[in-house]
Amino acid sequence: MAVAYHEPMLPLPHRVRRMTWETDDTFTMELVAAGGGGGGITSFAPGQFNMLYVFGVGEAAISMSGSPSNPDTLLHTTRAVGSVTKALANLHPGQLIGIRGPYGVSWPVDEAEGRDIVIITGGIGLAPLRPLIYTLIEQRERFGNITILFGARTPDEILFRDEIEQWRRRFDMDVLITVDRASRDWRGRLGVVTTLIPQSPFDPKNSIAYVCGPEVMMYFTLEALEKRGMPRERVFVSMERNMKCGLGFCGHCQLGPKFVCKDGPVFRWTEVASLLDIREI
Amino acid sequence: MEQEQEQPIERMLRGHDFTEGLSDEHVARLASMASLQTFHADERVLKAGERADRCYLIQEGQIAIEIYHPTRGGVPIQTLGEGKVLGWSWFVKPYRWTFDAMTYTFTRVIVLDGVRLREAMEADPEFGYPLAVRFMEVCAERVSHSRLQMIDMFDPH
Structure with a gap:
């Protein structure tokens, strides 16, 4: 059959x-x-x-x-x-x-129309955001300023290095990189990715943020975004839990009342802010 | 009466993130203790152990805070750029720098005279308190960022 x-x-x-x-x-x-x-x-x-x-x-x-x-x-x-x-x-x-x-649920692109966009990510967190970045570039005229803030552990651990360089050379978006540790050979920014938020060129009153990285990074990122005046409901995060079935049946990725595989992995921050203390099953 | 013209340094101070929300009077008072300085790339700004008698408000460029390691030399901990404040050891005893600082690029700063500033802050709490809060915020932010670096959040293991 x-x-x-x-x-x-x-x-x-x-x-x-x-x-x-x-x-x-x-x-x-x-x-x-x-x-x-x-x-x-x-x-x-x-x-x-x-x-x-x-x-x-x-x-x-x-x-x-x-x-x-x-x-x-x-x-x-x-x-x-x-x-x-x-x-x-x-x-x-x-x-x-x-x-x-x-x-899973995807990054909301239409909600960003007419707004500034800030993408904040670190380490391997850039990978789930790259399809979004491609989409934003393809539809560039729909959006305001686009800012990508990327943090890596060390300069050797910068993901998609060549492509990031291409994005940096574009005149229609800002790409800021920082690393957590480096020797003097590294002449870029040194410090956690949240240090890039205060002076980034986006208007918090009319922006949308997409965030992906370790939860501790996302937590402090939200704090820095709030300090900058960004409303929580316009911040989206991609959560990671131990996903097994992908369909919301097995419960392995349950996060409070949510299943990350089915209701996420992309969530509006307001949906999951109170759930971050719930450990993986 | 003819209005007194604002001095360039006062205008620059007002444009710096550190003075956001400070009264005109307090900014003018800070300006009386301020001077401008530039550094080339790879110049030492501070050396650990030396007398801490100034504070830098970065206008442009990149400064690395470093700690000296006997075998590794200067180990960079953090870089500070436009809008950031470098140096608070002038504010707390024993008034000695605890880290080194090196420029990574051409850097332009506003230098505040730490000794005069400390004396003025002590003598006039109305002037001193809002500044002390700002410097406390700088310290708190620096500590918070260092903690995040310490936990090595991008380590998968």
Whole structure:
């Protein structure tokens, strides 16, 4: 019996086309539907994720990091830290994995129309925001100032370095980078990413903020945004919890009354502000 | 009566984030203790252990706060740019710098005479209190940022 490909728990076979190491422990996989054209993921929105299945090892939820305008080639950027992501890191071009998705709530783009945009991120948190950045650049005329504030642990851990340089060279957006630690060889900013907020060129009264990074970073980012006068309801965050089914059935990613996989991972800050003390199940 | 023309340094002080919300009178008083200074890149601004007798309001450029390590040399901890304040050791005993500071780029600053400022703040609490609160905010912000750096929030392990 033929099984419809949209069966939500059935992974679709995808082939690794390319592996690119972004930093010592972070890599980007380029994946295409195994059957050639069709039979794969046909569209996604910025901020959504897929469940990537390494056969015989397990599944991991990983956000798309490529352009939504080019869904035939799926990019996923992740860090090799757990058993599944370490197995993904060892894949070679031509090998097969399974994909379920896309899942989750995306970054709200229409809500940013006519407003300044500030994107605040750190470390691997830039990966789920890159599809949004591509979308904003493609539709640049719809928005006011665009500011990207990016923090990394060290200069060697700056993600998508070449692309960030390209964004920095654009005249229609501001990109500020800081690192937490560095030697004297680094002549850029040194300090946590929240230090960039007070003087960034956005009007808090008419701005929207997209934030993704470790929760402790997001917490202090919100504090700095509030101090700058940004209303909480115009701040969006991407939460990370241990996602298993991707459909809100299994409960692994429950965050109070929310399921991160289904109700998120992108939330309006006001929806989750009181839930941040709830530890992972 | 002809209105007294505002001095350039007073205008610059008023344009600095540190003086936001201060009265005109207090800004003018600060201006009487202020001077302008520029640094080339890679110039030392402060040296740990030396007498702390001034405070810098950064107008342009980038200054790194460093700590000296016997084998690693100057280890940068944090950089400060436009709108930030460098130096509060002039305000607390024993009035010695606790860190080094080096410029990373050409830097333009307003220098406040720390000794005169401290004396004026002590003698006149109406002038001194709002300034003390501002310097306290600078310290609190610096401590908070250092704590965040210490927890190494981007470490996956």
